[in-house]
Amino acid sequence: MKSSTAMMALFSVFMIAGCLGEDTLQLNDDVLGLIVFKSAIDDPFMHLSSWNEDDTSPCAWNFITCNQANSRVTEILLHGLSLSGKIGRGLEKLQFLKVLSLSGNNLTGSINPELALINGLERLNLSQNSLSGNIPTSFANMSSLQFLDLSMNSLSGPVPDNLFENCLSLRFLSLSRNLLEGPIPSTLTKCTNLNHLNISNNHFSGNANFSPGIWSLTRLRTLDLSTNQLSGPVPDGIKVLHNLKELFLHGNHFTGSLPADIGLCPHLSRLDFSDNRFSGEIPGSLQRLKVLNFLSLSNNLFTGDFPSWISNMNILEYIDFSKNAFVGSLPMSMGDIKPLNFLSLSNNKLTGNIPKSLVYCSGLSIIRLTGNSFNGSIPEGLFDMGLKEMDISRNQITGSIPPASSRLIESLQVLDLSGNNLTGEIPAEMGLFSRLSYLNLSGNYLESRMPPEFGYLQNLTVLDLRNSALVGSIPGDICDSGSLAILQLDGNLLTGPIPKEIGNCSSLNLLSLSHNNLSGSIPKSISLLKKLEILKLEVNQLSGEIPQELGKLENLLIVNISHNRLVGRLPAGSIFPNLDESAIEGNLGICSPLLKGPCKLDVQKPLVLDPYAYGNQTGDQNRRNGHSRSSTDGFTHHRFLSVSAIVAISASVVIVLGVILISLLNASARRRIAFVDNALESMCSSSTRSGSLAAGKLILFDTKSSPDWIGTSLDSILNKASEIGSGVFGTVYKASLGGDARRIVAIKKLVTANILQYQEEFDREVRGLGKVRHPNLIPLRGYYWTPQMQLLVSDFALEGSLQSRLHERPPTTPPLSWSIRFKIVLGTAKGLAHLHHSFRPPIVHYNVKPSNILLDENLNPKISDFGLTRLLNKLDKHVLSNRFQSAPGYVAPELTCQSLRVNEKCDLYGFGVLILELVTGRRPVEYGEDNVVILADHVRALLEQGNALDCVDPNMGNYPEDEVLPVLKLALVCTSQIPSSRPSMAEVVQVLQVISTPVPQRLEGF
Structure with a gap:
């Protein structure tokens, strides 16, 4: 590379040459132009070393082709040379240039608009670089261009609408895998000779300018509009594309039926309509596509019988x-x-x-x-x-x-x-599958033993045999391969000890053996599983002390050893000192301040226990006073009198409390009836005045809250100016109670479709939700009901939603610090844990995402919109589809492949994504340079590479790595593709409390 002084001198010569005209320096124009272009390029492998400014002609240079008749450059082919830098000036001087290819390099910056000055350019390929900025409007003047490929860059903004004013020569156009947005340019329809059009993987929106738009490009052979935000129906008329071979519309928001004449494009070989909202039946004309070999209609709303004629398409x-x-x-x-x-x-x-x-x-x-x-x-x-x-x-x-x-x-x-x-045995030859990596036989009635041959599965990473009525013992050689990452044997009839060879499972992340009849002690060899994150051994017959060596498992996030026969101290390290009661309860004598029972140590010598050591204060006092029991009868009589007295006193207290309670309830009922009557009277008079609504029923659970807000007419509340958000279940408005600006509430107007239509049912479900109280939940204060309209009244959060604070923060508002983000994570976890574990059946939120996490004046998180699925007649596919559209990236993967089975694990997945969004500051789904970036996959890949902290939000400032890293790991466990691998919310709270505990305190034993 020349020095900057030499380059400036050369550039000056180049400018002088332009002023003197073509005749003066005709032989040097191409040399000067290429050398100036090279001056802005970094060539680490010296591919352009033959480019010498002292040469009189560039025709002998590498990667250059010249016209033999006039020795002028016609082709520059620099693809895949690892070049970097910018596309600077110089190339516009090559007026005989026909082909320019710079693809597959690392070029940055914007596209030089002066490239449009090369009048005769026919092929321009700038794909697979890191170019940014807008597509230059000057490209509209390149009337001779036949091939234009700008794909796989970071170009952004709308495409100039006049870009294709002079595109009659254009045959090939690819703008795919950029960040382009806005509508498809209307002038594109002027490219009537276009054979290949690919604008996929951008942010193009609006109607796709179909007939008489793109349908007018009758010479198209390939049309790819996939992975954009295009919407609306795809009309008939596609039959005019007689030459069309490939049509890709997947990953948009198209609706309606497929074009009925789709089968009249005789040359179609590939069709992909997946990931849209197409509905209705498949048009029968499809069976006429005799050369079709690829057909994808997945993830739509198609109905009707599976087409029996599919077998006639015998080259698929x-x-x-x-x-x-x-x-x-x-x-x-x-x-x-x-x-x-x-x-x-x-x-x-x-x-x-x-x-x-x-x-x-x-x-x-x-x-x-x-x-x-x-x-x-x-x-x-x-x-x-x-x-x-x-x-x-x-x-x-x-x-x-x-x-x-x-x-x-x-x-x-x-x-x-x-x-x-x-039913029946698991075939022994399953242990011979040499390439098997995933084996799931769970949820059957096999009543079989585990074949010892499973240890031969050298590539097996997931073995799931839960709830399959398995009998016998766990084979000792199950982990001989060393590749197993997930082993789930829960809910079977397995007996015998946990084999000590379990320590050979060096790659194990999850070990779950709960709900069996396993006996013996927990093997010390589990401490060799350095990658272990989840250990579930609950509800077995395990005995003895827990090996202290397990405290060395630094990656453990979740442990449950409850309901066994374990005794003694918990390991001093890892997560064990901070296990909550639910993880250790139901054992003989684990030493923990959380448990009320005795602390038993497993010692070699016989241990004589004092029968008065626990639960007999009278006996203790007698011993301390030196008294002895003279008679067993006397002691029995004494206990009988004590119990009788206690029973009598308890009965009296219950009767008194019952009388008081009934009196209070009667008084409360009288006040509530009077309150409801007043509210109804207010509403009826309001409805008469406004004339816009039929009389409804307003219920506020807190009788101190006035219903006067309804008297101001719902029309003045439920308007666009008061709207503060919308989602799957309805639109939210901001209003004040009784005209008092200090008493602000949020009012959700529910979507009427699929909502419970009987007021009694609606009242029962809403009242149940109204009783849910927790510091991290937005309380439901009441509701308004008519057959045509249902409203929910809840508290208003002063600081708005986490969504707005995280992604829509004005420049004057400081970013959230790590301590605030962690507080939001922990508070949200506690709120969800309350919903999951304090109610039967559990309350599943179903819609966990940042817009449903509200913040109070102290930035404490408060979950809104919980339990709204209880207000639906059924959770149908339409609701699910809306959920996917409104919260991309937050929906648990099993909801795409199960018959609407929503449970707590779905909330865990959304919570895990929310953690990732908080830590990284990024959205759950983003468009990268080459493809759509799924945040969970991106963080998981960085973690596997040892670079997890590279994804932390740089706006957060300083943060403790020993907290952020385990929080990221917890998020990835919560977003596991296998629902059973996700923890419970109680376990999540437990893990977060361990993470927030200062390090010295974590290491303390009991």
């Missing part, structure tokens, strides 16, 4: 109809699709048997049928194929697991048969 290689509402059975002729490689029909409502003819699809590699109602047995032929993945979980499959052929043994990597009605 990829079929994905998952996450819809298809019904009916699969045609027995499915085997006619011989080339089929990938088949996913998961999470529909399909019934009947799995077609045996699938065995004729000799190329089948992946089959996913989970979450349907298939019955019958597993076709034995499936276990004779070369499958890589077989998932038929959560169906109604019966019979036994077929024996596997040698072909399957050599190929299978994932096997999930969980949640069925399978």
Whole structure:
């Protein structure tokens, strides 16, 4: 690289050359232009070393092609050379340049608008760099351009609407994988010769300018609009695209039916409509696509019978109809699709048997049928194929697991048969699957022993055999491979000791053996599991003391050893000194101040216990006074009199309290009736005055709160100016009680669809929620009800939501410190734990996200909108779909593949994502340079690389690494893809309290 002085001199010569004209320095124009361009480039591997400013012609330089007739540069091909720097000046001087490729480098900065001065440029490829800024408007003048690829950069902003004014020559256009936004330019329809259009993985929004827009580009062969924010229906008219071979619309917000004439594009080979909100039935014209080999309709709202004509499309290689509402059975002729490689029909409502003819699809590699109602047995032929993945979980499959052929043994990597009605033995040859990494047989009735051959599974990382009626002992060689990360054997009939060889599971993160009949002591070898994060041994017959060596497990986040026969002191290190009562209760004598029972130590010599040591203060006093019991009868009589006296006194107290309570309730009822009457009278008069609403019923649980706010007319409250937020369940407004500006409340206007329509039911559920009180929950103060409108009244949070404080913070507001963020995490966990563990059935929030975490004047978190699913007739697919749209990244993955089974584990997933958002300051789903960035996956990858702290929000300032790192690890445990691997909220609170404990205190023993 030249010195800056030499470059300035060269640049001056370049400017002089431009002033003197072409005839003066014609032979040097290309040399000077390329050297000036090179001056802004960093070339670490000296690829451009042959570029010498002393040469009279660049035609002999590397990566340069010239026209032999006039020796002028026509092509510059610099792709994949690890160049960095910026695209500076100089190239515009190469007026004979036809092809410029700078792709696959590390170039930064904006695109030089002077590139548009190269009048004859036909091919421009700047893809796979780190270019930023807007697309220059000057590109609209490049009328000779045939190929333009700006993909895989960080270009942003809207695309200039006039960009394609002169695009008649354009054949290829790719703007994919950038940060572009706004509408698709209307001038794009002028590119009538366009063959390939790819604007995927951006933020384009609005209607996609379909017919007579993009549908007018009749020469298109590839159209990719995927992974944007385009919406609206896709109209008919696609049949005019006679040449279309590939159509990708997935990952948008399209609605309505598929175009009925889609089958009239005879050359279509690939179709992807997945991840939208398409509905209705599949158009029958699809079966006319005789060359279609890829078809994906997954994650939409399609209904109707599974198309029986699918087997006529006999060159299909990829079929994905998952996450819809298809019904009916699969045609027995499915085997006619011989080339089929990938088949996913998961999470529909399909019934009947799995077609045996699938065995004729000799190329089948992946089959996913989970979450349907298939019955019958597993076709034995499936276990004779070369499958890589077989998932038929959560169906109604019966019979036994077929024996596997040698072909399957050599190929299978994932096997999930969980949640069925399978019986019989686990085949011993399962231990021979050489490539198997995931095995889940949970939730069946196998009544089998665990094959000792499981220890041969060299690549197995997940083994889930929960609730399968397994008997016998745990094989000692189960961890011989050393690759197992998750071992779950809960809820079986296993007996015998935990094998000491468990210490060979060096990669284990989760060990769960709870709810069995395991006996003996906890082996010391568990202390060798340095990666262990979760240890669950509750409800067994384990005895003896807990090995002190377990205190060396620094990564432990969750431990539960309750309801065993354990005694003695807890280990002094790790999480053990801070275990809460629920994790250790139900044992013979664990030494903990949380437990009321005796502290028993497991010593070698016999221990003589004093029968008066516990629970007999009278005996203690007698011994201290030197008295002895002269007679057993006398002692018995004394105890009988004491108990009788206690019973009599207790009965008297209960009677008195009962009388007082009944009196208070009667008085309260009279006050409440009077209050409701006054409220109703107020509302009726208000309704008469306003004329906008039928008379409704207002109930405020706190009778000191005046209902006068309703008298000011709901129209003046429920308007756009008062709106402060909206979500899945309705819109929230800000209002004052009785016109008092100091008594501000939040009013949620519920969506009327699917809400309980009988006031008695609604009243019962809302009153139940109104009784929920906790410092970290927003209390529900009352409700207003008519058949046409339902409102909920709750407290107003002065500091707004965590969403606005974290992501919409004005520059004058300081960022949240670590101590505040941790307080929000811990408070939110306590609030959710109260909902999950203090009520039966538990109250599941279902919608945990920052906009539902409100902050009071001291920035204490308060959870809002809890328990609203109880107000629904049912949690239908429409509600779930709205949830996915309103809170991307927060929805637990199992909700996409289960029949609306919402439980506490779903809240755990959302809480884990919320932790990650608080620690990193980033949103749960973001668009990166190359792809959509899922925050949980991003943090998990950094943690595995040892760089987890690289993702911490830089705005947070100083923070204690010994707190932030375990909080990140806890978040990743909460966002586990396997629901059972997530902890309970009580365990989360326990872990957070350990993290917040000063280090010296953590190390103290009992």
